[in-house]
Amino acid sequence: MTSLHGKHLIAGERRRDAEAQHRATQAATGEALDPAVADASAAEIDAAFAAAVAAHRALDPLVEPDLAAKTAAFLEAIGAHIEGLGDALVERATAETGLPQGRIVGERGRTINQLRSFAALVREGSWVGARIDRALPERQPIPRPDLRRMLVPVGPVVVFGASNFPLAFSVAGGDAASALAAGCPVIAKAHPSHPGTSELVGEAITAAARECAMPAGVFSLVHGPSHAVGQALVRHPSARAVGFTGSLRGGRALLEAAASRPDPIPVFAEMGSVNPVVFLPGALRERGAALATQAAGSITLGVGQFCTNPGVLLVPAGETGDAFVAGLAEALGAAGAGVMLDPNILAGYRRGVEARAASAHAERVPLTCAGPETRGLPALFTTTATALAADPSLREELFGPASLVVRWRDADDLLAALEGFEGQLSATVHAAENSDDAGLVRRVAPVLSRRVGRLLFGGFPTGVEVCPSMQHGGPWPASSDARTTSVGTAAIERFARPLCLQSAPAALVPPALQDQNPLGLLRLVDGVPTRDAL
Structure with a gap:
């Protein structure tokens, strides 16, 4: 090296x-570097x-x-x-x-x-x-x-x-x-x-x-x-x-x-945020097993240490939702433990899991995975939309491979739960085409759009594409400036600010503003977009 x-x-x-005293540790072993x-x-x-x-x-x-x-x-x-x-x-x-x-x-x-x-x-x-x-x-x-x-x-x-x-x-x-x-x-x-x-x-x-x-x-x-x-x-x-x-x-x-x-x-x-993911009934009937596997993969990706980790899953009550939760628990159990970024993050994750397990408003779902004390284990909890409203801490980010399933009874129950969320980096809706989901999507999407910087229809929020149209930031507390x-x-x-030059000498005018437009920029000249020289 x-x-x-x-x-x-x-x-x-x-x-x-100053005298050097701090050493990083090897994440997998705890050995000082x-x-x-x-x-x-x-x-x-x-x-x-x-x-x-x-x-x-x-x-x-x-x-x-x-x-x-x-x-x-x-x-x-x-x-x-x-x-x-x-x-x-x-x-x-x-x-x-x-x-x-x-x-x-x-x-x-x-x-x-x-x-x-x-x-x-x-x-x-x-x-x-x-x-x-x-x-x-x-x-x-x-x-x-x-x-x-x-x-x-x-x-x-x-x-x-x-x-x-x-x-x-x-x-x-x-x-x-x-x-x-x-x-x-x-x-x-x-x-x-x-x-x-x-x-x-x-x-x-x-x-x-x-x-x-x-x-x-x-x-x-x-x-x-x-x-x-x-x-x-x-x-x-x-x-x-x-x-x-x-x-x-x-x-x-x-x-x-x-x-x-x-x-x-x-x-x-x-x-960061909890990036709520909404599952509508038609989507679970069509592809519930696949969605459970994909959700587990997103939750455990990078041992859950992404700001876009899906920390809250809103799942309908009933047999279809029950099957999804069972499949999710099975997939998380198979994922096993992972090395977390450093001992402090691991300790913080464990404290968060213990605190959530102690909440009277959430129930821990047993998982089959096991691992050493130096690894982060997946964790899954369930609650109801009503209980979610009673315990604001359930909406807080738990940084690591954990997620909370919120069971909702009907559209009003779901919308009330969504209204309680603060700003998020992302939110996701899973719906089936040509089903009753379509009408509910039209009600859910506006509620979510007011709370997020990125609204997904299908897929999962982990994996942020780096391209000109990406928005990674949302209303407080996801980020400090949603704009x-x-x-x-x-x-x-x-990291830029506007500067207006009034009646500036030609020698001081930057190329972007010069009469001849040497950079060939598209500029707004007298209110009209143009690349022409003046």
Whole structure:
């Protein structure tokens, strides 16, 4: 395995002021992994931000006319350098997370494809939303000045690595890639569970920055096993936005820190959900056995450690629903135990299972699976729509291979249960065509659409396609801003702001707004979409 140094990467330089004491553990065995890392010091954080501010000034669209081309080349180079890490990256990520090699290889591919997608988006350029309203000097009673508007980078962005996606939502993952694509310098905080993986990717980004002659401060990586580092990053006066994927508690803490600043900044936090799945009677009559098997596969995928894990299944009462629950229990029992991401997550999952088992409003379904204390076992619970309303904790995310079956009696019972849910990343409806399900779908879909960012008709929510039309984010508490997504090219919009230039000298006008339209963009000129030069 490639030798690791355990230091912070501050604008291309390796640095560690404090004594290194924290070590990640091998997820499967609990064995400590070298090297040790330390919390970033205040001086190191200041240095990272000072370099990021300098990089932001150098990458200003009013200063750098070739920003789009340089940024696209940089993103592609990052992907190439990550690919060049080869087996070393896969081996380290597998050791630190317990995720199987195939999953890590797939996630590496997703990470590289994200970078390339953003490179293509930036190179094409229309994402800046260029608008021009030409001057009307003869207009009465007041002449109109020349007005030109586009999106520009907000400035230094703090990105927090996610525990469950060591590559795709980490140092070079969706938040970092979209911020870099917008032209923002990134200061990434490595997740304490996989510092080695983070270091390898951080070195790849640093190498790409040098290769592409980007300002050194365009990227820094800091370690921070303690929560104090995260708070210091968010509160730093030079931070302009935050990207976070994790728990509701963690996201709320960052939101409160950002809001308490003299100048509050946005925190784009994706904080998970229970992703309710509604099964209608016709669907269960047609394919109940298959749906039970598929539901079990989705619940246990990645040992249940996905923010899109189907944590609540709404199943009709009666014999058809009974057969589905029995089939689901059988399939979950056959799935067996799995290695969870780290001991803390395993302990939290076990506490959550015990708390739910102790609830007077839920009943645990016996499963046949067994496993050692170091593994996460599937768990299944049942309740009724009425009991669900009496115990709000049953709607809370239980991070791991567990799900809750809610039995509903009739349409009113189902709709009342759905009305009780808070914001979710996704919701799913399984219905049969040419049956009574169709009428119920028309009643259920609007209720769900008001609570989710992605509404599925068939299938299961795990497995988020990375493409321009994907929405990964929903109303609170699924995410902090339901208007944004953390997956897909629209994620770039989080880290840009509009700038209007009024009567600007031609020498200061960025290419996207220039008369000759050198980038060939589709622009809104005097209210009309066109690619023509002025």
